Each structure stands twice: as structure tokens, then as C-alpha cells.
Amino acid sequence: MKSIATEYRVTFSDTDAMGVVYYANYFEWFEIGRTEFFRSLGIPYKELDARGFVTPVVEAYCKFIKPARYDEILLIDTRVSVFKRATIRFEYSVIQKKDGLKLAEGYTVHAFLNKEDGKIVRIPEYIVDALKKLIE
Secondary structure: OOOEEEEEEOOHHHEOOOOEEOOOHHHHHHHHHHHHHHHHOOOOHHHHHHOOEEOOEEEEEEEEOOOOEOOOEEEEEEEEEEEOOOEEEEEEEEEEOOOOOEEEEEEEEEEOEEOOOOOEOOOOHHHHHHHHHHHO
16 A cells, blocks of 8 residues: 655654663654545545544554654654445554665554444544545
């Protein structure tokens, strides 16, 4: 499936006392990548909310390969690897823009829920259709 790359510059607040990016920030970057992935499909998260859906994380993983540092420009490469009836799995690579070095990789799995009652629902057909276009 086609991936979407989102550029991000590491801020000072992303780093810890050792001058490297604090590990939890990678999950925030995954969210940035996921948000921009949906936006590139013409489906901003705001629209999901307005249509009564929420997509909580039900599983998350990150493998740290090399540290990112302050002021580096990164690419958050995001793609969907699997989508089933009610869940979707995003995969991410965090890459240094200047040399293409992979710093981290991971994934998140999300369930689609009805916002009103919190019950699991099928992925809306308009999202499935948009994802299928990325496969073709």
C-alpha cells in the first residue's frame, strides 16, 4: 500500500536531559503521521468525529534503532498494512531526511467505535474505498 511521508523538525521540548528525543514522543509522531495519512485521503479526523466515530489505539509498538536529536528534520512514513472489518493497523518509519537513515519503526492498531455508545463498528465504507484506492 502507498505510504504518506510527513516532515517534522525535532523541537527542543521533544528532547530529554541527554539531548536525544524522549521515547514517548515517537508515539506522538506516529499520531502526526496517521493524522496526515487520513488528511491525504480527504478524511480529516475532525470528519470522523463529526460522523460519530472514534478510533482508539488498542495496540502500539516502537523499535528504537538510533536516536533522533534536536533540530533534525525527520520524515514520518505512514502506511496501512492491514484493515479488517473493524480494525486498522498503521505502520510507521521515522527517517532522517538528510541521509535516509531509519531511526525507529513501529505500528499502532485502532478499533473503530461508535462515539455515542463506545461499541465496536465496521470501518465506514467510504474509508475502506479510499484505502482500496491506495492499493491499486
